Amino acid sequence: MPTPQDHFExxxxxxxxxxxxxxxxxxxxxxxxxxxxxxxxxxxxRPVGLDSIxxxxxxxxxxxxAAMGAWLVWEARNLGMSKFQLWRMMGNIGVDTxxxxxxxxxxxxxxxxxxxxxxxxxxxxxxxxxxxxxxxxEGEVVARDRDR
Numbered sequence: 001m002p003t004p005q006d007h008f009e010x011x012x013x014x015x016x017x018x019x020x021x022x023x024x025x026x027x028x029x030x031x032x033x034x035x036x037x038x039x040x041x042x043x044x045x046r047p048v049g050l051d052s053i054x055x056x057x058x059x060x061x062x063x064x065x066a067a068m069g070a071w072l073v074w075e076a077r078n079l080g081m082s083k084f085q086l087w088r089m090m091g092n093i094g095v096d097t098x099x100x101x102x103x104x105x106x107x108x109x110x111x112x113x114x115x116x117x118x119x120x121x122x123x124x125x126x127x128x129x130x131x132x133x134x135x136x137x138e139g140e141v142v143a144r145d146r147d148r
Contacts, residue, residue, distance in 0.1 A: 021131040024075050025124070032120040035068060048111070055100050055110040062106070066097040072119050081126050089119040 017023060037047030051069070054061040073089045096115035100106040127134050 019078070021079060021127055022134045024079055025127055025134050028072055028075055028120055028123060031068070031072060032116045035065065035116045036114045046111075049116075051096075051114070051116060052107070052110045056107055058103060059101055062097050062100045065100070066093055069093040069096070069116050069119065072116060072123070076119075076123050076126075079123075079127070080130075081123070085122055085126060089122055092118045 017027075034049060035051045036049040038049045039053075040047050051065045054065050057064075070090075070093060073086055073093065076089060077086055092115040096110065096113055099109045099113070102109075
């Protein structure tokens with residue numbers, strides 16, 4: 001029978017805690033899911049995440065979600081993405097934060113403009129090009145054959 005320590009170690013092995021591109025990709029995909037689509041609004045079937053929910057708190061909510069979005073940019077920087085792509089990602093967060101700070105209009109904008117999803121898309125394109133071993137197809141990692 002497995003001990004609690006064995007159970008913990010098995011769980012820890014599944015967590016993407018490394019610095020390799022695959023672990024970073026999994027972490028950022030999980031963070032984007034939490035920030036942009038953790039709940040589905042009944043009736044309209046529209047996914048909503050913590051970005052929209054925390055953004056309802058005036059000013060403080062937008063600062064907190066901007067900090068969480070900036071973490072995605074920090075991870076991308078650590079992978080070695082170009083400054084142009086990092087500036088695009090920061091621009092997405094800046095637009096989301098600036099317009100999101102406007103009462104009511106900003107909350108509706110947060111609901112429609114998903115800066116973290118846009119940033120994850122930029123990151124995935126870069127990872128697919130520079131680290132092809134991290135390509136994920138339906139939850140499974142696919143190692144591309146370079147000899148073709």
